[in-house]
Structure formats: C-alpha cells, structure tokens
Amino acid sequence: MLRLKCPTQNYAWGRLGRTSSEVAKLVEGAGYEVDDSQPYAELWMGTHPSGHAALASKEHLTLADWLEDHPEALGQQVLQHFGAGLPFLLKVLSCEKALSIQSHPDKKLAQRLHAERPEVYKDDNHKPEMVVALSPFTALCGFVPQAELAAAFSSVPELCACVGRDLTTAITSPTAAASTSNGREGNGHLANGHPEASNGAHANGRVKSNGHSSDSGASAPLKAAFTALMTCDGSKVEEQVERMAERLRQDSKSRALSVREALAMRLQFQYPGDVGVLASFFLNLIDLTPGQAMYLAANVPHAYIAGEAVECMATSDNVVRAGLTPKLRDTQVLCDSLTYEQGLPEILSGAGDAEHTAVYRPPFEEFEVALTTLQPGQSCSQPASQGPQMCLVQHGALQMVAEPSLMEDHLETSYHVHWDLAGPLLTLIPRGSPAARDLFIPE
Structure with missing residues (x-):
C-alpha cells in the first residue's frame, strides 16, 4: 500500500476554503495548508500529467513514475488490456457555480482532436465518467x-x-x-x-x-x-x-x-x-441525493450545477465546451x-455486493466505484482485485489489513488517499468512535 499526496485544482467554480469545500477539508485533514480565500474545486487522484499524485513519503516521486518502475502493481489483466498506465482518474468535486456545458469525445474523435490540436486536447483517450453524490448534487445531463x-x-x-x-x-x-x-x-x-x-x-x-x-x-x-x-x-x-x-x-x-x-x-x-x-x-435537470450515482458516456452533453461528489473517469482531461464558461x-x-x-439518465444506487458496501458499475470497462460505511465494531473485507485500487477515507480513521501478507497500515487521521496494488484481500476496520466512510475504487 502507498499513501499519496494529491493535487488540487482551484478553478473559479469551486467552493471557498475549508468552511464550505469538501476538497479543502480533505486537503487540511491530510495535513496541508488551506487558503480560505481560494476556491477548492477538485482533488485529483491519479497519474494524469495535469495533476500527478505523488508518494507521501517521497513527494518528488509521482505515482506515474513509481508505476513505470513497478508495472506489475497494475495486475496482469490491466497491463494486457490498457498497457502500463493507470486506466482511471479519481476526483472529488466541490461545485459552487455551474460548470460548463460540455461533452467528452469518444476514442475516435479524441484521437483526431489530439492530432489536430494537442495544445487544446491533450489526450488521445476517451473520458467516460461517473459521479457519486456526497451531498445533494444538481446536474444537467442529456437531452x-x-x-x-x-x-x-x-x-x-x-x-x-x-x-x-x-x-x-x-x-x-x-x-x-x-x-x-x-x-x-x-x-x-x-x-x-x-x-x-x-x-x-x-x-x-x-x-x-x-x-x-x-x-x-x-x-x-x-x-x-x-x-x-x-x-x-x-x-x-x-x-x-x-x-x-x-x-x-x-x-x-x-x-x-x-x-x-x-x-x-x-x-x-x-x-x-x-x-x-x-x-x-x-437538458435534463437531475438532482442526486447522497449515495446516488450517474454515469455519462462519450458525447453526452452535461453540466454540473452545484454540490459535492466523487467522480471517476477514464484517464483523460479532454473537454469540449460550448457554454457557461x-x-x-x-x-x-x-x-x-x-x-x-x-x-433520462440511469441513476445508480449501488449494488450490495458485500456487507456495508455499495458498488456502482457503469457501462465502462476502466473502473467501478464502491462506497463502504463502517461503524465502530464493524469490519469489511474487500475481495482480491484483478487491478489496482484507490482508497479515499473521507471521515474517521481506518485500519487496513492486506492478506496474505498481513501488512497493516493505520490511518491515524482522517482524509487520506491510499493506493493498493492488484491482488491481496483487503480488510477494513474503523478506529475510534466516529464512523469511517470509505470511498473505494477497484479496477
């Protein structure tokens, strides 16, 4: 397991400071300084060049660089299908103002746009995505x-x-x-x-x-x-x-x-x-309640209006904009x-694959999202994964036990992002009195 330091994006549509922005709270909870005069719009957890996650123990070493030296950590199936790169990008969003009316190109269009204008469209990959509401979340999506x-x-x-x-x-x-x-x-x-x-x-x-x-x-x-x-x-x-x-x-x-x-x-x-x-x-006006999710395929028009959410997508930052920006x-x-x-788009509530866990499976092959909520005295085991996993502890503190190595990692404070290699069974155990809420991204 690797603990990560993850960058933020201070876009103008974000919420200001720690009093209103979940992104800012996560940053402060991880032990980093927050400027309350700045909007904290997005927390990026992945290997995209526009926002590299770094190893917390070696901040000069990015997760992308580490994976280049340890490609086996992705798992054989991911390596064969996606190559030596993390196939998903995880974000937390804190939206105060509406984001642009936009879409994300499919692979064929992304390749053409990247070839023609690489300074604008920096990736040749598509960007299907899913958003899981952390608070009441309003969006426009589809016609x-x-x-x-x-x-x-x-x-x-x-x-x-x-x-x-x-x-x-x-x-x-x-x-x-x-x-x-x-x-x-x-x-x-x-x-x-x-x-x-x-x-x-x-x-x-x-x-x-x-x-x-x-x-x-x-x-x-x-x-x-x-x-x-x-x-x-x-x-x-x-x-x-x-x-x-x-x-x-x-x-x-x-x-x-x-x-x-x-x-x-x-x-x-x-x-x-x-x-x-x-x-x-x-466009459809969609109101998600906490725990509900919505996915967006390529070339679907959408705009997030307000609220806080976890967002997961294929690794790409291609956006085609045309309004509200x-x-x-x-x-x-x-x-x-x-x-x-x-x-209307399909609204997901999460499948109950395991006790205390809801799993959200969009119609994309790069990722799925699981939400685990634990109270003191409870525990939960996540099955061995064929690919890498990103774990965000939003509230409380958590002990993780990875088998068969039985390596333990104690998250003594809240708000940490963790990377887990492909393979081991993972057991989650809350520490202390607050509930531990874990957002967990298996590949």
Missing part, C-alpha cells in the same frame, strides 16, 4: 424527452427567437412528438446500445457502451435546433437572455417561478447573457459530435 422540450419552446419565446421559426415548428409539431414514441425516448438510459457483460480483461460484471452519435430520424430536428441555438449570433443571444431574465423578474412578483425558470435565472446571474442559460432548457469554446465540434438521444 430532455420530446414533450418537455416542446413545452419549453412553447413557454420560452426567447428560445424560439434564437432557434428560428421553422425549427421551433419542427420541435413543437405533433409529428415531432409522434416520431419519438418509437422506444428510444424515456428508457432511462443515455448510453447508446444495449449494455452487455464484458468478458475482456475484467471478471466483475463490467458492461460496455457503444458511445456513438446519431443524427438520423427523430434526432435530426433536435440536432438542428440545438446547433442553431449554440451557433446563434452572440449579441442576439445576449439580448434574448436579458429579455427572458427581465420577463421572469416581473413574473416572479405575481407567481412562483418553475424549477427550470429558477435555474435559468441562477445561471444568468452566474454567466450573464451566456447561451448556456437558454441551452439549459434542452470563460474558457475556450469549441461549439461546432460539440454540436457535431453529440449523441442526440432523448430521455
């Missing part, structure tokens, strides 16, 4: 069902003004609603293709997703309308967003705003005049590459 989209166009004239009359008619017409009743809408899944068990390098019930985009049939008007909005003249968008905000300010004097209207006003306050304010009406926007690439599937 709303057709009936909800038609209702938005009927109630938000500013949206229609940016999209245009013909496309508004195409979205709101009865034929558009009928064309989506072919079984593709509202099935609870955003990942394309029927997930099936993977018989590759993993023997833990992993499933796969095709992750391809579609612009045929009922999705063609959706793609055309969304693209028209996202590529609309910036001054026109700004004018219409402000007009909508003023209309809703007046309406709020005589009625309560709807949840979607209130979100639009919140986004307008954070990103005045931004096209993402109107684009939010295209001061960063570089690649609007045409985003619009061309999205999966224009309508319906």
Whole structure:
C-alpha cells in the first residue's frame, strides 16, 4: 500500500476554503495548508500529467513514475488490456457555480482532436465518467424527452427567437412528438446500445457502451435546433437572455417561478447573457441525493450545477465546451459530435455486493466505484482485485489489513488517499468512535 499526496485544482467554480469545500477539508485533514480565500474545486487522484499524485513519503516521486518502475502493481489483466498506465482518474468535486456545458469525445474523435490540436486536447483517450453524490448534487445531463422540450419552446419565446421559426415548428409539431414514441425516448438510459457483460480483461460484471452519435430520424430536428441555438449570433443571444431574465423578474412578483425558470435565472446571474442559460432548457435537470450515482458516456452533453461528489473517469482531461464558461469554446465540434438521444439518465444506487458496501458499475470497462460505511465494531473485507485500487477515507480513521501478507497500515487521521496494488484481500476496520466512510475504487 502507498499513501499519496494529491493535487488540487482551484478553478473559479469551486467552493471557498475549508468552511464550505469538501476538497479543502480533505486537503487540511491530510495535513496541508488551506487558503480560505481560494476556491477548492477538485482533488485529483491519479497519474494524469495535469495533476500527478505523488508518494507521501517521497513527494518528488509521482505515482506515474513509481508505476513505470513497478508495472506489475497494475495486475496482469490491466497491463494486457490498457498497457502500463493507470486506466482511471479519481476526483472529488466541490461545485459552487455551474460548470460548463460540455461533452467528452469518444476514442475516435479524441484521437483526431489530439492530432489536430494537442495544445487544446491533450489526450488521445476517451473520458467516460461517473459521479457519486456526497451531498445533494444538481446536474444537467442529456437531452430532455420530446414533450418537455416542446413545452419549453412553447413557454420560452426567447428560445424560439434564437432557434428560428421553422425549427421551433419542427420541435413543437405533433409529428415531432409522434416520431419519438418509437422506444428510444424515456428508457432511462443515455448510453447508446444495449449494455452487455464484458468478458475482456475484467471478471466483475463490467458492461460496455457503444458511445456513438446519431443524427438520423427523430434526432435530426433536435440536432438542428440545438446547433442553431449554440451557433446563434452572440449579441442576439445576449439580448434574448436579458429579455427572458427581465420577463421572469416581473413574473416572479405575481407567481412562483418553475424549477427550470429558477435555474435559468441562477445561471444568468452566474454567466450573464451566456447561451448556456437558454441551452439549459434542452437538458435534463437531475438532482442526486447522497449515495446516488450517474454515469455519462462519450458525447453526452452535461453540466454540473452545484454540490459535492466523487467522480471517476477514464484517464483523460479532454473537454469540449460550448457554454457557461470563460474558457475556450469549441461549439461546432460539440454540436457535431453529440449523441442526440432523448430521455433520462440511469441513476445508480449501488449494488450490495458485500456487507456495508455499495458498488456502482457503469457501462465502462476502466473502473467501478464502491462506497463502504463502517461503524465502530464493524469490519469489511474487500475481495482480491484483478487491478489496482484507490482508497479515499473521507471521515474517521481506518485500519487496513492486506492478506496474505498481513501488512497493516493505520490511518491515524482522517482524509487520506491510499493506493493498493492488484491482488491481496483487503480488510477494513474503523478506529475510534466516529464512523469511517470509505470511498473505494477497484479496477
């Protein structure tokens, strides 16, 4: 086992200091200084060049460098399937402001973008991801069902003004609603293709997703309308967003705003005049409670709005942005590459594979996430893993016993990140009176 020191990202959308940011609390709990005037947005646990984890005992030695010298620690199956590199990146997020409307390219697109613009798209890998809520967590994810989209166009004239009359008619017409009743809408899944068990390098019930985009049939008007909005003249968008905000300010004097209207006003306050304010009406509004999870395949539009969560993904930092951001926007690439599937994302509550543990299995082969909650006097054994494991102790203190070596490691304080090599059975035992809550990432 290796104890790690992990870097933070101080993005502007993060929560300030230790009083509000879980990321800052984790940093302080691990014994490092926190600047309460700075936003603490993300804690990175992995080997990505944009945020190397280092060995706590040898901070000059990164986990990536250590793995280069000890590739056997990844396990034979991971080495054969993914090569000599950690296939996942683990993060903790503390979101105060909305993140950008974005997607992550599939492998084919990632390879092309990296070859064309390596300074922007630094990786040639895809970035499927899953988020597990630590607090109430709000996000936009995937396109709303057709009936909800038609209702938005009927109630938000500013949206229609940016999209245009013909496309508004195409979205709101009865034929558009009928064309989506072919079984593709509202099935609870955003990942394309029927997930099936993977018989590759993993023997833990992993499933796969095709992750391809579609612009045929009922999705063609959706793609055309969304693209028209996202590529609309910036001054026109700004004018219409402000007009909508003023209309809703007046309406709020005589009625309560709807949840979607209130979100639009919140986004307008954070990103005045931004096209993402109107684009939010295209996307599902998802509220996760602590312990719930949601996964996102490649090319699915999304934006995290607020809350704290653990996020796990394939090792990549490729992001295609188009709204709610001061960063570089690649609007045409985003619009061309999205999966224009309508319906709610699948919400995972975790399978009870072992006592005190919930396991979250997205349809990706790079990772799964397990959440273990222990009270004093309880213990839990994690089975031997075919790949490496990353362990984050969020609360309390934990004793780990790895068999067959029976090596013990005592986490005398909270908030430590631990790396475990492929292979041994791992037993977790809480120490002291507080509950120990362990977020555990097996490969």
